[in-house]
Amino acid sequence: MGELEKLPNIGKEIERQLNEVGITTFEQLSIMGSRQAWLRIKSIDDSACINRLYGLEGAIRGIRWHKLPEEVKGELKEFYNKSK
Numbered sequence: 001m002g003e004l005e006k007l008p009n010i011g012k013e014i015e016r017q018l019n020e021v022g023i024t025t026f027e028q029l030s031i032m033g034s035r036q037a038w039l040r041i042k043s044i045d046d047s048a049c050i051n052r053l054y055g056l057e058g059a060i061r062g063i064r065w066h067k068l069p070e071e072v073k074g075e076l077k078e079f080y081n082k083s084k
Helices: 012-020 026-044 050-061 070-083
Strands: none
Touching: 012 026, 012 050, 026 050, 026 070, 050 070
């Protein structure tokens, strides 16, 4: 288990993808932010969905993505829709 897999919402496959796009530590993920990390993942996996974006944001905040505030989910959804 790597460092990122210990975070909420991050399983082996997401950690592998993060590593593949150059993100190997929580600090790197946190500095980059969920949006940019998701865009990097999207560049290697076209199936990256909004739940993955929510999951990355939740991982940065240390919570399950289901518990993200509705306002944050709305902002992420708007970003996701513009990025399709």
